[in-house]
Amino acid sequence: xxAPVDALKKALLAGLITLGLAFPIVALRTDTNFSNQLVLxxxxxxxxxxxxxxxxxxxxxxxxxxxxxxxxxxxxxxxAHPPHPFVRHLPRIGLALLLAYPLIALAISxxxxxxxxxxxxxxxxxxxxxxxxGLGLNIILGLAGLLDLGFVAFYxxxxxxxxxxxxxxxxxxxxxxxxxGILAAFWGVMISLPVLRLKGDYIAIVTLAFAEIVxxxxxxxxxxxxxxxxxxxxxxxxxxxxxxGPEAGSLTSLLGIPYSPFYRLAFMYYLVLAxxxxxxxxxxxxxxxxxxxxxxxxxxxxxxxxxxxxxxxxTKVTAFAAGAFFGGLAGAFxxxxxxxxxxxxxxxxxxxxxxxxxVLGGLGSMVGVAIAATVMVGGTELLRELGVLKAVFGPxxxxxQYRMLLFGxxxxxLMVWRPKGLIATREPTVRLKTQPTRGAPxxxxxx
Numbered sequence: 024x025x026a027p028v029d030a031l032k033k034a035l036l037a038g039l040i041t042l043g044l045a046f047p048i049v050a051l052r053t054d055t056n057f058s059n060q061l062v063l064x065x066x067x068x069x070x071x072x073x074x075x076x077x078x079x080x081x082x083x084x085x086x087x088x089x090x091x092x093x094x095x096x097x098x099x100x101x102x103a104h105p106p107h108p109f110v111r112h113l114p115r116i117g118l119a120l121l122l123a124y125p126l127i128a129l130a131i132s133x134x135x136x137x138x139x140x141x142x143x144x145x146x147x148x149x150x151x152x153x154x155x156x157g158l159g160l161n162i163i164l165g166l167a168g169l170l171d172l173g174f175v176a177f178y179x180x181x182x183x184x185x186x187x188x189x190x191x192x193x194x195x196x197x198x199x200x201x202x203x204g205i206l207a208a209f210w211g212v213m214i215s216l217p218v219l220r221l222k223g224d225y226i227a228i229v230t231l232a233f234a235e236i237v238x239x240x241x242x243x244x245x246x247x248x249x250x251x252x253x254x255x256x257x258x259x260x261x262x263x264x265x266x267x268g269p270e271a272g273s274l275t276s277l278l279g280i281p282y283s284p285f286y287r288l289a290f291m292y293y294l295v296l297a298x299x300x301x302x303x304x305x306x307x308x309x310x311x312x313x314x315x316x317x318x319x320x321x322x323x324x325x326x327x328x329x330x331x332x333x334x335x336x337x338t339k340v341t342a343f344a345a346g347a348f349f350g351g352l353a354g355a356f357x358x359x360x361x362x363x364x365x366x367x368x369x370x371x372x373x374x375x376x377x378x379x380x381x382v383l384g385g386l387g388s389m390v391g392v393a394i395a396a397t398v399m400v401g402g403t404e405l406l407r408e409l410g411v412l413k414a415v416f417g418p419x420x421x422x423x424q425y426r427m428l429l430f431g432x433x434x435x436x437l438m439v440w441r442p443k444g445l446i447a448t449r450e451p452t453v454r455l456k457t458q459p460t461r462g463a464p465x466x467x468x469x470x
Contacts, residue, residue, distance in 0.1 A: 030085035038078035045070045048428070121296060125289040143288040148360065150400045151295040152353055157380040157392035158302040159349030164378070165387035166306075166315065167342035168322030169218070170227040173234030174377050176214075177207040177347040179241060179369035181354025186254045186364055187247070196260040200355045207351025208344040215343035219336055222325070234374060241366040253365030257358050262290060291360050298356060302349045303389055309345065318342055319387070376400075383437060385444030394445050402433075 052064040120127075128142035136142070156178060163171045181203040188199040214233050218226045241248045248254070259266065265274040267290055269282040276282075309315040317338045320328045329335055358364045380399055384391030437445070 026086065030082050033085050034078045034082035037081040038074045041077035042070065042074040045073050049073065118300075122293075125285070125292055129285060139285060139288065143285075143292055145404050146401050147292050148288075148295055150397050151292070151299050152357060153377065153380060153396040153400050154393050155295065155299045155302055155349055155353040155356075156377050157384065157396050158299065158306055158389060159346045159353070160377050160381050161346075161384075161387065161389060161392050162306060162309070162318070162349075163342050163346035164381050165385075165392075166310065166322060167318040167339065168386075169339065169342060170223065171230045171343075171346070172227045172371075172374055172378060173214075173230035173232070173237075174346070174350055175369050175371070175374040176230075176234040176237040177211060177350030178354045178357070178373065179237055179366075180210050180347075181207045181351030182358040182364050182369070183241065183248060183254070183354075184351070185355035186257045186358040189258050189359070190254060190256065196258065196355075196359050200352065203355035204348040204351040207354065208348040211343035211345075211347025212340055215340045219339060231371070231374075234371065238366055238369060241369070248366075251365060251367070253363060253367075254358075255363045257362045257364070259287070259362065260291070260294065260359050291356075295356055295360075298352055299393075302352075306389060314338070314341055322387075379434070383434065383444055385446040388444065388446035391444050391446030 050066055050070040052066055054062045054064060056062050124147060125143055128139060128147070131137070132139040132142060156174070159177070160171060160174045163169050163174070184206045185196070185199040185203040188194045188202065189196060194202075214230065218229050221229060242250055244250075259268070261267070262274055265277065266272070267274055267287045269275075273282070275286065310319075317328070317333050318341075320331070320333060321335055321338050325335060328338075357368075376399065380395045381392060383399070384393070384395030
């Protein structure tokens with residue numbers, strides 16, 4: 024009787040907390056009438072439904088946790104089983120699906136599914152942009168252990184530098200793409216200098232202040248940045264000097280094929296996919312080099328790192344520069360793809376999103392970053408169209424209004440169950456002995 028009673032107590036407490044939290048934002052809906060007067064519409068049924076769901080969920084999870092989620096006893100470690108051979112083929116399968124995704128999206132759209140722009144741009148290109156940003160911050164936060172809350176500043180530097188170089192000086196996108204990364208890396212070095220003697224939260228404060236300074240410069244330096252009006256008419260990337268648009272002299276007109284917006288979308292998708300894969304491969308290579316091992320040593324213990332003779336000054340500078348370089352590449356692609364940028368696209372919420380991707384994916388895990396970016400960016404967009412929730416909460420329920428609330432609840436639950444992120448384990452940088460294979464004798468594995 025003890026377990027059900029304890030589960031019931033926890034469930035009732037969770038229901039009361041949910042009821043209290045839902046009261047100001049769910050129970051009373053605020054609208055304005057034609058006289059601009061505030062009108063309150065009570066929604067007590069929806070409020071009690073949410074509280075009931077929380078109560079039932081906590082009750083069932085509390086009862087099932089001892090049986091299905093039993094943790095390892097203190098002092099004992101779980102047996103380390105070698106990975107299944109199928110796991111080794113997962114990267115190849117994932118890469119094949121990524122390469123075929125535009126064709127899959129085209130088939131779904133042709134069969135009467137969602138539009139091609141939504142499938143390729145929203146669920147493809149935008150996710151890959153955040154994957155690239157997450158891989159950049161993963162070097163600073165995941166590998167080096169430096170809490171950077173202003174990573175969006177490097178994103179903005181890359182976007183504005185590429186936009187200004189293409190619109191003002193007429194340079195090609197393929198020239199400004201590496202230049203944007205180099206300029207962002209330069210500012211990464213500049214911001215790393217004030218934080219050389221700082222740790223933890225103080226690094227977060229300085230980097231947050233740097234991002235705010237960059238945003239204010241973009242807003243107030245109107246003759247150069249355009250202020251809130253931003254920069255428009257940014258040239259699109261070309262393929263061998265030929266445009267992919269409908270104008271005369273484009274690649275489609277020279278090949279004699281009818282124009283389709285799918286060509287440009289597919290080209291931009293494969294371009295950002297190539298950038299993300301390159302960032303993944305470079306980061307993987309950097310981890311095996313002395314500088315990568317120095318990053319991870321500094322993350323674990325900076326004092327011990329210094330005692331071993333590792334120069335923490337150059338270690339921090341290289342971490343900021345490498346991470347900022349990938350942020351600059353993402354900014355250059357963002358400005359070229361959408362053709363318009365403004366300070367509104369580089370606010371603190373973007374930094375918070377990138378930090379959440381790295382933390383939820385697992386600090387230092389590049390695969391976790393990709394999974395977290397897919398879930399966070401694609402999940403928030405998917406919640407806009409969950410019409411099935413209307414059958415549960417009534418026809419007046421608008422999923423778009425509650426998508427951030429539902430997604431925040433999902434993130435809280437994830438951090439409770441997976442406090443180290445989706446991918447809590449990482450491949451070791453250097454193996455001192457051969458990894459055992461599944462099915463090998465125990466004696467051979469022990470050797």
